[in-house]
Amino acid sequence: MSGNKTIKRSQAGRKRPRLTSPVRRKKPSVIIRLLRHVPGWAWWMGGFSIAGIYIWFFYYFFVSSSALRWQALYGEINYPEGFDIHGIDISHYQGEIDWELLRNQGSIDDCPICFVMIKATEGCTKIDKNFHDNFYQAREYGFTRGAYHYFSTQSSAKAQASHFINTVKLEPGDLPPVLDVEQRPRRQSLDDFQNSVLEWLQVVESHYGVKPILYTYYKFKLDYLNDSVFNQYPYWIAHYYVDSLKYEGDWKFWQHTDAGSLPGIKGPVDFNIYNGSFYDLRQMTIGSQETIGVDAYRTPIESY
Missing domain, CATH: 1.20.5 (Single alpha-helices involved in coiled-coils or other helix-helix interfaces)
Incomplete structure (x- = not known):
């Protein structure tokens, strides 16, 4: 009796195995x-x-030599050799400038700052908020000044030219007006884009009586503005952190870095050189004998 009870208890304590279906593994793709x-x-x-x-x-x-820029993260800026006429270009991004400090202590590669390019307008409505003050102060502190327009892909060239003319009152001694072209509309043909840029240049030239300066970066010029019709305009080339320019055509200005530093300006500022002497730079200004002559200068009108 005792043996049978033991057997029954041991059998009762056993767990019955669960009946499960076999695991199906997914086939790899x-x-x-x-x-x-x-x-x-x-x-x-x-x-x-x-x-x-x-x-x-x-x-x-x-x-590479066709690159738009190479941001210098280490070390000092390499200055182009063989050039003595230096300048800067500014906009509201430089904030409020201490012009007296800039004039008295500012220098680039141990050379004085000779010219200042100032952003004036963009598109057909925008005016740089610091333009009027910068434009006035640059002349008051003895710098050769210039004004530039940032070309927009959202409005017509004629409307943009009119906006620049109504905003910028260039005087004898100022550099010719500047057109800054850095973008091309994706849906616009190359011919239409070039004609649009050319229209701005021609309208502004007709008003001020002097050929505008054309600013763009190296690769953009080669890709979109490499027509001979644009070679008649003074060329301002943006090409950063290269020892020498690979561009084979004529050029007047070279923007060689966007990471410059100067007393009187907070934050980075663009450094430029002029391809010539200071006399050549002054001969390029409005009212000089090699542009239109003082007697032929037409005072900008209030409306276009």
């Missing part, structure tokens, strides 16, 4: 199955190819 058969050397070749493309992309857009 076709892509994964194919990748499993790729040999190791192919993985290495693919990795090197991707790295090579990345290096080329980085070099082309940031380091």
